[in-house]
Amino acid sequence: MGDWRNICKDKDTRPEVQQYESWKELPPIPICFPAHASDTGSWRTVRPVTNYEKCTKCGFCYLYCPEGTIHEGKDGYYHVEYDYCKGCGVCANECPVKCITMVLESDAQEEIMND
Amino acid sequence: MTNTESEFEGIHLLKGNYAAAYAARAANVQVVTAFPITPQTLVVEKISELVDSGKMNCEFIRMESEHSVMTGLIGASIAGARTFTGTSGQGLLYMSEPVHWAAGTRLPIVMSIASRGIAPPWNIWADFSDVITQRDSGWLIQLTATHQEIYDSILMAYKISEDPDVMLPSMVAYGGFILSHTSKPVDMPPQAEIDAFLPQIPDQGWEHIFLDAERPMMHGALIMPGDFYQEFRMKIQLAQIRAKDKIKQVSKKFGEKFGRYYGNGLFEEYNSSDAEYIIINCGEIAKQMEIAVDSLRKEGYKVGMIRLRTYRPFPSSELVQAVKHAKIVGVVDRATAFGSPTGGPISTDVRAALQDDPNTRNLTVVPFINGIGGRDVLPEEQRGQFETLFHVLDKGTYPKTKDLMDKTYWTGTIDRRDS
Numbered sequence: 001m002g003d004w005r006n007i008c009k010d011k012d013t014r015p016e017v018q019q020y021e022s023w024k025e026l027p028p029i030p031i032c033f034p035a036h037a038s039d040t041g042s043w044r045t046v047r048p049v050t051n052y053e054k055c056t057k058c059g060f061c062y063l064y065c066p067e068g069t070i071h072e073g074k075d076g077y078y079h080v081e082y083d084y085c086k087g088c089g090v091c092a093n094e095c096p097v098k099c100i101t102m103v104l105e106s107d108a109q110e111e112i113m114n115d
Numbered sequence: 116m117t118n119t120e121s122e123f124e125g126i127h128l129l130k131g132n133y134a135a136a137y138a139a140r141a142a143n144v145q146v147v148t149a150f151p152i153t154p155q156t157l158v159v160e161k162i163s164e165l166v167d168s169g170k171m172n173c174e175f176i177r178m179e180s181e182h183s184v185m186t187g188l189i190g191a192s193i194a195g196a197r198t199f200t201g202t203s204g205q206g207l208l209y210m211s212e213p214v215h216w217a218a219g220t221r222l223p224i225v226m227s228i229a230s231r232g233i234a235p236p237w238n239i240w241a242d243f244s245d246v247i248t249q250r251d252s253g254w255l256i257q258l259t260a261t262h263q264e265i266y267d268s269i270l271m272a273y274k275i276s277e278d279p280d281v282m283l284p285s286m287v288a289y290g291g292f293i294l295s296h297t298s299k300p301v302d303m304p305p306q307a308e309i310d311a312f313l314p315q316i317p318d319q320g321w322e323h324i325f326l327d328a329e330r331p332m333m334h335g336a337l338i339m340p341g342d343f344y345q346e347f348r349m350k351i352q353l354a355q356i357r358a359k360d361k362i363k364q365v366s367k368k369f370g371e372k373f374g375r376y377y378g379n380g381l382f383e384e385y386n387s388s389d390a391e392y393i394i395i396n397c398g399e400i401a402k403q404m405e406i407a408v409d410s411l412r413k414e415g416y417k418v419g420m421i422r423l424r425t426y427r428p429f430p431s432s433e434l435v436q437a438v439k440h441a442k443i444v445g446v447v448d449r450a451t452a453f454g455s456p457t458g459g460p461i462s463t464d465v466r467a468a469l470q471d472d473p474n475t476r477n478l479t480v481v482p483f484i485n486g487i488g489g490r491d492v493l494p495e496e497q498r499g500q501f502e503t504l505f506h507v508l509d510k511g512t513y514p515k516t517k518d519l520m521d522k523t524y525w526t527g528t529i530d531r532r533d534s
Contacts (some may be wrong), residue, residue: 023346028221
């Protein structure tokens with residue numbers, strides 16, 4: 001496993017806490033990358049869905065998202081990372097052209113299946 | 116020292132609180148968060164004054180509570196800054212939750228505590244009960260006795276806390292008003308020598324945690340019982356154990372460089388190496404107890420005193436060695452630990468520590484509690500504490516005085532109906 005001091009500096013070689021075999025090799029505090037820790041899981045009730053025909057690329061949703069899950073894509077539009085989105089609806093509420101609707105997870109899942 | 120050019124070098128008359136502020140300046144702290152509370156307020160007030168006049172280069176942030184003060188320092192320390200603040204009494208209690216978080220995140224924050232009694236009833240005077248409430252938080256705790264020692268201990272605290280084998284925050288405590296608001300000459304070494312003594316502040320943050328916007332990370336996230344939670348707590352205790360040697364080393368290095376020694380760093384012995392009667396005491400009243408020791412020595416009593424400097428980590432094995440030749444030991448607390456075996460935190464710890472060694476297992480440890488809420492403790496009262504030890508050893512019984520409550524002497528207790 002090596003010295004945690006080296007492991008600590010590099011994202012790619014840093015193991016997950018669970019992968020250590022002895023507590024003596026552990027760094028002084030548990031550190032992990034957001035991808036492994038703040039995954040929303042399956043409890044979200046509604047998710048934001050953007051109507052890109054109405055969207056003006058203003059970026060309000062990106063600015064207001066309290067979880068930082070909205071990013072600007074190469075196309076200039078803003079996209080939600082559903083792995084982390086908690087479904088709070090702040091983006092839909094703040095959108096000045098009301099192009100974001102909160103869709104029930106069950107309906108959204110069904111739509112994905114049908115696509 | 117005749118350096119009159121700088122108010123930060125040479126010998127200057129300083130309040131204890133200013134000694135703490137000047138030490139933080141000398142340690143080149145980068146972030147100070149502040150919330151006022153008596154009797155600490157002068158510490159952060161002085162720092163704000165120094166920052167405002169351009170004499171100190173640090174980020175000074177006024178917070179809305181002590182809870183935010185510590186949370187702010189945690190953020191700054193995670194970003195790799197050297198950090199400092201001061202608090203007292205109720206402020207420390209309100210800060211308690213992030214105090215534990217700071218130790219768990221292994222951040223080398225240093226905080227001065229102008230200790231005061233816990234309310235209710237309101238009290239703002241010398242009493243270590245506030246620090247004692249944070250005893251099990253994982254912080255290193257130094258109890259100081261002089262203005263000079265406040266200054267020196269804060270400098271040493273950075274060197275101890277930032278050691279990669281320790282990486283735990285430090286509290287440097289001193290009695291409210293008795294040290295915080297009185298003035299004594301404090302000898303401040305030249306800045307270049309302090310810079311050479313203290314470790315370099317790493318550019319990239321502390322070894323185990325660092326901020327990198329390109330690679331955001333989480334720390335201290337939830338750990339399931341089956342994973343390494345127990346082990347991360349073990350690492351805090353291991354760092355406390357390791358800190359004992361570091362404190363000894365740093366204290367020795369400090370003495371070699373600046374000419375001031377504080378015993379072995381863990382405690383300071385006063386005439387105790389051949390003493391039959393030893394009292395373990397702490398803080399400024401321990402310094403004063405030297406008068407009682409001197410007067411009893413002149414009368415031929417083989418008495419000695421040990422002033423405990425480092426309360427956490429508790430120097431168990433070192434204390435065993437220091438008292439094993441004694442016939443009886445007394446422990447004086449200027450703090451309360453309600454419901455503990457003796458009512459006093461240090462006497463409880465001393466009994467546990469001496470129990471661990473066959474040489475000291477049978478020593479009688481007499482607990483004393485005095486000076487609670489800043490009540491004056493005079494040398495005569497301290498002399499009386501030794502005389503209680505004489506009586507207990509000679510007669511084999513605890514003398515029944517007005518101060519005795521369930522095998523602990525609360526000396527100086529008011530009882531005007533004393534029969």
